Amino acid sequence: MKRERDTDQQILEAIDRWLERQVAGKVARLEHDDVYPAEMVGQMTKLGLFGATIGPQYGGLGLPAELYARIVARISEVWMSLTGIFNSHLMMSLLVEKFGDKKLKTRYLPKFAAGEIRGGLALTEPNAGTDLQAIRMQAVKEGDHYVLNGTKTWISNGIHGACFAVLAKTDPNADPRHKGMSMFLCEKGPGFSAGRKLEKLGYKGIDSAELVFQDYRVPAANLIGGEEGRGFQQAVAGLELGRINVAARGVGVAAAALAEALRYSQQRETFGKPICEHQAIQLKLGEMATRVEAARLLVRNAAEMYDRGERCDMEAGMAKYFASEAAFENAHEAMRIHGGYGYSKEFAVERLYRDAPLLCIGEGTNEMQRIIIARQLIRRNPI
Numbered sequence: 001m002k003r004e005r006d007t008d009q010q011i012l013e014a015i016d017r018w019l020e021r022q023v024a025g026k027v028a029r030l031e032h033d034d035v036y037p038a039e040m041v042g043q044m045t046k047l048g049l050f051g052a053t054i055g056p057q058y059g060g061l062g063l064p065a066e067l068y069a070r071i072v073a074r075i076s077e078v079w080m081s082l083t084g085i086f087n088s089h090l091m092m093s094l095l096v097e098k099f100g101d102k103k104l105k106t107r108y109l110p111k112f113a114a115g116e117i118r119g120g121l122a123l124t125e126p127n128a129g130t131d132l133q134a135i136r137m138q139a140v141k142e143g144d145h146y147v148l149n150g151t152k153t154w155i156s157n158g159i160h161g162a163c164f165a166v167l168a169k170t171d172p173n174a175d176p177r178h179k180g181m182s183m184f185l186c187e188k189g190p191g192f193s194a195g196r197k198l199e200k201l202g203y204k205g206i207d208s209a210e211l212v213f214q215d216y217r218v219p220a221a222n223l224i225g226g227e228e229g230r231g232f233q234q235a236v237a238g239l240e241l242g243r244i245n246v247a248a249r250g251v252g253v254a255a256a257a258l259a260e261a262l263r264y265s266q267q268r269e270t271f272g273k274p275i276c277e278h279q280a281i282q283l284k285l286g287e288m289a290t291r292v293e294a295a296r297l298l299v300r301n302a303a304e305m306y307d308r309g310e311r312c313d314m315e316a317g318m319a320k321y322f323a324s325e326a327a328f329e330n331a332h333e334a335m336r337i338h339g340g341y342g343y344s345k346e347f348a349v350e351r352l353y354r355d356a357p358l359l360c361i362g363e364g365t366n367e368m369q370r371i372i373i374a375r376q377l378i379r380r381n382p383i
């Protein structure tokens with residue numbers, strides 16, 4: 001047990017060193033210019049982050065969700081965009097590891113873990129995000145291949161990624177609709193290309209793009225799980241870990257906003273004293289710190305349940321909802337504490353303010369999270 005804790009500590013220290021030496025000083029420029037952080041991606045590969053949650057038998061680190069979440073929170077304190085680059089990739093990897101057959105796993109997982117092939121998860125379409133069962137992408141079987149046609153949008157790593165888990169309809173007339181959905185592992189090639197890079201408010205550096213499929217042929221062996229009609233359940237099964245991840249990002253952004261506000265409020269003076277001595281600012285700091293602490297505990301709770309193999313959709317939803325709102329509120333308050341300087345591009349708080357809203361949208365909007373929490377509450381507490 002002690003050894004394990006030492007190892008965890010070593011991993012966290014290696015991440016901290018990297019963030020301090022290689023990342024912190026470069027974020028502002030890369031972020032404002034919306035430049036893909038290629039050098040940092042190379043360093044993340046060496047740190048093993050592209051295999052963080054993949055099993056050691058495939059060359060991954062096999063980290064538990066609890067430690068993974070702490071890593072994600074730390075990186076997000078410095079630059080949240082970086083976590084999207086490996087997390088989307090790990091969501092794709094999770095589907096292969098959890099549902100793929102032996103052949104698919106041995107073919108892809110070692111390359112995913114080494115960061116040799118990187119990619120993401122392609123669910124959303126121009127007409128369907130929350131209502132995933134309304135997607136239009138079709139996969140039609142032709143011999144030992146499926147032919148895919150359609151467009152995905154908002155896909156993280158869309159330009160720089162090479163391989164994606166893609167949700168498509170194999171039976172558009174199925175009733176219920178989810179029974180007609182299947183997940184395919186698709187490598188870029190003839191008929192599958194990235195469309196335009198989408199311009200965003202924040203979450204810069206990482207490429208969000210449209211993916212276009214025109215008569216793209218994928219081997220039937222790349223149908224994840226080997227059976228049609230499982231895609232929707234597979235997508236949903238990945239969401240618990242996905243939500244823990246987004247929640248951990250929320251912890252990081254909320255903590256960063258608090259740290260910036262704490263520092264600034266002790267430096268800036270008005271009416272002869274540091275602004276942190278004004279009660280109005282203290283009320284904000286007190287609320288911000290409490291949100292960070294509560295968000296951290298909710299994330300830890302959900303991650304520990306996940307690691308114990310317990311059902312944690314409600315807890316992951318609570319963590320995601322609370323921590324992303326904490327990031328949003330803390331970023332806003334940090335900006336107000338900075339006064340006019342909070343509106344300046346020279347201070348980090350304006351980036352946090354632009355990054356935070358994404359966390360309320362991605363991996364299931366916060367409107368949906370509350371509905372999911374309530375449904376589970378009712379199901380777990382029948383009268």
Ligand SMILES: Cc1cc2nc3c(=O)[nH]c(=O)nc-3n(C[C@H](O)[C@H](O)[C@H](O)COP(=O)(O)OP(=O)(O)OC[C@H]3O[C@@H](n4cnc5c(N)ncnc54)[C@H](O)[C@@H]3O)c2cc1C
Nearest residue numbers: 121122123124128129130131154155156362363365367368
């Ligand atoms: C930067 C970024 C990166 C992304 N990365 C990826 C990615 O890598 N892969 C991927 O597949 N997708 C990705 N997405 C897409 C993201 O998952 C969707 O944007 C999200 O699921 C919401 O879907 P939508 O945008 O279609 O909104 P809609 O589904 O159209 O929702 C619009 C509004 O209606 C609300 N709403 C919808 N239905 C209900 C309901 N039943 N009850 C109450 N309220 C409801 C929503 O909460 C929201 O407020 C990304 C998005 C962004 C912005």
